[in-house]
Amino acid sequence: MDEISTAPRTRRSVPRGGNMKVDKAMAKVLRAQTARSRTRAAKAGIVHALPDDYASLLYERQQGRCDVTGLLFSMRSYPAAFVEHPFAPSLDRKDSHGGYTVDNVRLVRVCVNFGMGQWGQEAYLSCARAAVEHARVEQMRKEAIPTSEWHACQRDRIAGAEEIAKSLTGVELSRQRRHIASLKRNLTLGPEGLSRAAQRALETSRSKRPVPVR
Numbered sequence: 148m149d150e151i152s153t154a155p156r157t158r159r160s161v162p163r164g165g166n167m168k169v170d171k172a173m174a175k176v177l178r179a180q181t182a183r184s185r186t187r188a189a190k191a192g193i194v195h196a197l198p199d200d201y202a203s204l205l206y207e208r209q210q211g212r213c214d215v216t217g218l219l220f221s222m223r224s225y226p227a228a229f230v231e232h233p234f235a236p237s238l239d240r241k242d243s244h245g246g247y248t249v250d251n252v253r254l255v256r257v258c259v260n261f262g263m264g265q266w267g268q269e270a271y272l273s274c275a276r277a278a279v280e281h282a283r284v285e286q287m288r289k290e291a292i293p294t295s296e297w298h299a300c301q302r303d304r305i306a307g308a309e310e311i312a313k314s315l316t317g318v319e320l321s322r323q324r325r326h327i328a329s330l331k332r333n334l335t336l337g338p339e340g341l342s343r344a345a346q347r348a349l350e351t352s353r354s355k356r357p358v359p360v361r
Contacts, residue, residue, distance in 0.1 A: 167211040169203045173236075176222070177202035180238045184247050194246030202238060205254045214239075214253040215268065233258035243267070274348050276329070281345030284338045294338060301334045 169177065181202045188195035198204075212219050213236075221234040236254040238247070245251040255263075262271040287297060308330055312323040333341055 167207055169206050172222070173206065173220075174203055176235060177206055180236065184238050184252075188247050194248060196246065196248045197252065201249065201252075202236070202254065205252070206236060209254055213256040213259055215255050215259050215263075215272075218256065220254070220256065230257060230261070233261075239263070277345040277348040280333065280341050284342050284345075287338065297338050298334065301330065305330045305334065 178199065181197055181199060184197065185195050206220075218234075220236045222232055223234050224231050225233065233256065235257050237257045237260045238252055239255045239260050240247065240251055241253060242251055259271070262275075284297075305327060308323065308327045312320060312327065315323050336344060
């Protein structure tokens with residue numbers, strides 16, 4: 148995936164409500180994103196049909212949040228890092244084979260864009276979920292939570308997810324069913340199996356991670 152990708156929402160995991168207005172500093176960052184996307188499109192020979200202010204419009208629509216994680220954008224700086232602003236907004240093409248069009252772009256955090264860049268959103272999310280589950284299992288170990296209690300908690304999560312699924316349709320229902328399947332898989336694996344699976348996923352991710360060219 149590239150550094151831009153927003154489109155009219157078919158789903159929305161971030162809060163709804165009034166649009167978040169863009170301040171002058173953020174507007175400058177977003178204009179620079181649009182300019183860079185135009186340069187990338189020209190080099191790649193793909194369509195670029197985004198208005199100059201489209202990134203700002205997306206920022207407002209998304210409530211100032213990353214479309215993948217729902218986390219707020221931030222200009223927190225890491226001066227010594229290869230990329231100084233990992234939490235800043237960046238334009239991402241949802242379909243990396245498509246162009247920069249209003250139905251194919253969204254704003255995501257720079258670090259998320261880097262994570263999805265080589266293998267796409269699903270590969271990124273599979274590792275992210277595994278890392279979260281691994282951390283949760285490790286925390287339970289530290290707190291000496293019995294395995295039986297973990298299984299009970301997991302069954303409660305499945306029951307809750309299945310109850311939510313009853314009110315969903317279409318794409319949202321399909322996603323919820325995948326989530327339920329994942330929870331059931333976790334229940335089958337148990338804490339130990341999940342920890343091993345998370346470790347394997349992290350090792351695979353590290354082995355495939357491209358080395359930045361400075």
